[in-house]
Amino acid sequence: MCQLLGMNANTPTDVMFSFTGLATRAAEHKDGFGIAFFEDRGVRLFVDPHSALVSPVAEMVRRYPIKSDNVIAHIRKATQGHIALENTHPFMRELWGRYWVFAHNGDLKGFDPRLHGAFRAVGSTDSERAFCWLMQELAKAHASVPSTPELTCTLRELLPTIARHGTFNLLLSNGQALWAHATTALYWLERRHPFSAAHLADEDLSVDFGALTQPTDRVAVIATEPLTRDEPWTAFAPGELRVFVGGRTTD
Template sequence: MCELLGMNCNVPTDIVFSFSGFSKRASEHADGFGIAFFENRGVRCFVDAQAADQSPVADLIRQYPIRSTHVIAHIRKATVGHVALENCHPFTRELWGRYWVFAHNGDLKGYDPLLHAAFRPVGDTDSERAFCWLLQEMAKSHASVPTPEELTRTLRELVPQVARFGTFNFIMSNGQALWAHCSTKLHHLVRQHPFAQARLQDDDVTVDFAQVTGPQDRVALVATQPLTDNEDWQAFKPGELLAFVDGVSLD
């Protein structure tokens, strides 16, 4: 299976620490990687069909502290779709004049939804088909960008229609909120005052966040597996969908 990483925070924050540990997992997930950063209404999206522990693009991300309030990253282990750039997550589309970014972990068996011309996959993954279908159905349900609370209610009706085909762990954002759904395995964590040290599980790196944050800062992280071994990561329940705004879950 693939690995997911998402960040939502109330002030622009860099993800260098978390991505450094996350990318170490590419030795078992070597079929490409990608990461997207929202900056106001724009998105910087970097993808590469090389493994994240070998890619020069990943080296750039580990050394370049891009600050963002919403970040989605993915390292791929191919199940549906060949290893190619067009099949690398995260995927991006426009809806209601905003960019949407999506990454999926799982395998959807026999999933072939009816899609109209506005949202069509470029690659051949089940993940991109699911993203296109979600956007298509969201567009049917709302005439313009809904509030995070409204869209969360809509997604709780739509997501089970995809999840019945298999494993549908995903992270999605439009730069206003970050949504995460768990079928099998997903974890979340909120860092806030009083900040403490965090130690990566996959690398010998420790950061004292008390030295690099302010008392009002708040960061929510979502990952397939906990990234650190000394923080209180919470497991999602199977079937749970959470929305995060300004580093806080809406539920």
């Protein structure tokens, strides 16, 4: 299976510490990587079908001084769809004049919904089909641009339809909020004042967040497995959906 990383913050924040922890696991998840950074209404999207451990794109991302308040990253271990750029997460679509970004960890069996022209899969993954179907059904459900609570209610109705087909852990963002859903493994934490030091679980690297943050800063991090060994990660319950806004979970 793949691995996910999401970050939501109340101020543009550097995600490279967490991304380094995720990329360390790419020896086992070597079939591609991708990362999307929201900047206001725009998105910087970097994807490569090569492992994050050897990809020049991943190395460039590590050196790029990008700060964002919503980030989604993914390292792939292919289950459906061949190893190719069009099958590399995250995927992006436009809806209601905003970009939406989606990444999935899991394996969906027999999920082949009818998709209309506005939302069609480019690649051959179950993940992209699920994303296109979600965008299609969200567009059907709302006649005008909905609020974040309204979107959360609609997603809570739609996601079980897909989850019945297998493992469906996902991250979804429109730059205003970050939604995370788990059927199996997903964890989250909130970093807030007073900030402390953190150490990666899989690499000898640490950072003192207290020296890099302001007292008003707040950051939520979501990952398939805890990325650090000394922070209070909380496991999602099976079937749980959470929405993160301004660096905190609101549901």
